[in-house]
Amino acid sequence: MSEARNLRKTTYRLYPTPKQVFALDALLRSHQQLYNAALEERISAWSKAGKSISYADQCKSLTLLRRELPEWRDAANCSSQQMTLRRLDKAFTAFFRRVKAGQTPGFPRFKSLGRFSGFSVKSHGDGWRFTPTDGWKHGSLRLSGVGQIRARGQARQGGEIRASDILHRDGRWYLSLTVAVASPERTRQADGALAYDWGVERFLSGVTHTGELENIDNPRWWQQEMEQTIRLQQAVSRKPNRRSNRRKKAVRRLAAARAKVARKRLDWVHQQTAALAGKYALVATEELTLKNMTRSASGTAEEPGKQVAQKAGLNREILDTAPGLFTSLFRYKVLETGGEWVDAPTRKLKPSQRCPRCWHVAKKQLSQRMHCCEQCGHQENRDTASARVVLCWALESISGQELAETGIHSPRETPPFATHRVE
Ligand SMILES: [Zn+2]
Structure with a gap:
């Protein structure tokens, strides 16, 4: 290194x-x-x-x-x-x-x-x-x-x-x-494989090579910060006179609150990614595209309530930019410690439409939060199923030699499910 x-x-x-x-x-x-x-x-x-x-x-x-x-x-x-x-x-x-x-x-x-x-x-x-x-x-x-x-x-x-x-x-x-800084130990405990996907209700849904779930919930403070920021934003819009000192003060308060949220979010993402990078030697997720860098705001729009527009805007600001940040920091940490990173091809693989058990592809509505396979009957949380598809694909696509270098011990003996190929 x-x-x-x-x-x-x-x-x-x-x-x-x-x-x-x-x-x-x-x-x-x-x-x-x-x-x-x-x-x-x-x-x-x-x-x-x-x-x-x-x-x-x-x-x-x-x-x-x-x-x-x-x-x-x-x-x-x-x-x-x-x-x-x-x-x-x-x-x-x-x-x-x-x-x-x-x-x-x-x-x-x-x-x-x-x-x-x-x-x-x-x-x-x-x-x-x-x-x-x-x-x-x-x-x-x-x-x-x-x-x-x-x-x-x-x-x-x-x-x-x-x-x-x-x-x-x-x-x-x-x-x-x-x-x-001292170079991180390559002989760390990290010997697992992980694939993950994003959701609106749950921040991260992950599956490991032994089939266990690795989930991260949305932190509770996101909601609190969002509500506080909405109040500060309303305080600004109640003061239409752009030159008034009261408005300037309110704008300053809003900017300070936003900066604080950004700092807190960065800290949180650093903590979470460091913990995961210490556990997994191979990490797979869908390749980063503009579409999956943000989480759909439709999750909140599906239940329209008060301040939908404001909430959607803040949702973007506070929550939806987090996946992109999370993935880039996570990738950096995994590669830095000698781990392997795999980007799954979203369009070819269609992880959110594919069944991880039988590989059957069927379109889902965004509101459909469960994966229910019409062919084999497999049922699972939608994001978990999608992560499982990515994991199967990643373990298949990486060669045995490369896998051995990551330190994962014979994953094929205990695959998350039977292995499949993308045709
Ligand atoms: Zn199926």
């Missing part, structure tokens, strides 16, 4: 004291000046002598500068200055690559302090040190020449600290911390 896959970036907001802000500003200015001076050097070498200057050349010049001029030496840490030169080098590489590709990119330009986004710090311990607190959630950054700065963030996981960035945006300071 490549190391890059295990590098995680987390942003911490920095809370410097007024004195530290002064020192940070001076540091930023010194990097900006270095960047512009290096750009100037490249341009004049090219225009005067037709000579191109490399990153290595500029590092040598920097060493000389630092030896001759104390203000360069005192301005910033050497490896940090080298990383600013590297940044310029990357801008040039990207510029030439795009020229070569026949595009007309903008030439790397001189940067004003306002447009200069920040600088990098290299080896941890060399001029900087981040000390995490609260299990990596927050911490403090010790920066040479500036001091100890309070940092607040939302990291989920710690690790070995690597080269990171200090960013300045809209008058605020941030630390974009890069950590190398």
Whole structure:
């Protein structure tokens, strides 16, 4: 597994004291000046002598500068200055690559302090040190020449600290911390196979290779959040004057509530997918299409009540976008831990119309929540039946060799049902 896959970036907001802000500003200015001076050097070498200057050349010049001029030496840490030169080098590489590709990119330009986004710090311990607190959630950054700065963030996981960035945006300071997280164990307990489908009543209906059900209900707070958001939306629409302060306040409240729901939903999806990825080495679901990325709002429209339109809109916002998010995070986690992911071809397989026991295909109405096979009499929850079809197909379509690599132990001895082929 490549190391890059295990590098995680987390942003911490920095809370410097007024004195530290002064020192940070001076540091930023010194990097900006270095960047512009290096750009100037490249341009004049090219225009005067037709000579191109490399990153290595500029590092040598920097060493000389630092030896001759104390203000360069005192301005910033050497490896940090080298990383600013590297940044310029990357801008040039990207510029030439795009020229070569026949595009007309903008030439790397001189940067004003306002447009200069920040600088990098290299080896941890060399001029900087981040000390995490609260299990990596927050911490403090010790920066040479500036001091100890309070940092607040939302990291989920710690690790070995690597080269990171200090960013300045809209008058605020941030630390974009890069950590190398331990690569997840391949020899995990995950040895099962799972296929799943979505529903309106139940968030996820899954079937495992031993035929057991793995279901996830809609969290109760979704309904509560939805009702609260409807109230806030009504509060906005009761204030038609777009310029009134009361309306602005209501709009702000609504936006804050929406952002909170989005955060909560992301947390929930992370938790659920992490738990499942730890259990299953092979996961199959219908391929993601625009249609099945959202769950049909018709589930609520079938029982029309008050505020149908508003509810349908919010349903989309709060519930229906969750499957797409869920599947992309789930897929990422399964593949990251060396598992196998199978996308079933919806149009060819027709999982929601097919009987998982006898493979007979019959159209269902959306309102029909049970699968009742007219041929073999098999009865089951509609979404579970559909997941079972996907699982049978996935176990059939993946070769024995590939299956062995996922660590699933002879699934064909205990298939969810007799195996079938798609004709
Ligand atoms: Zn049947």
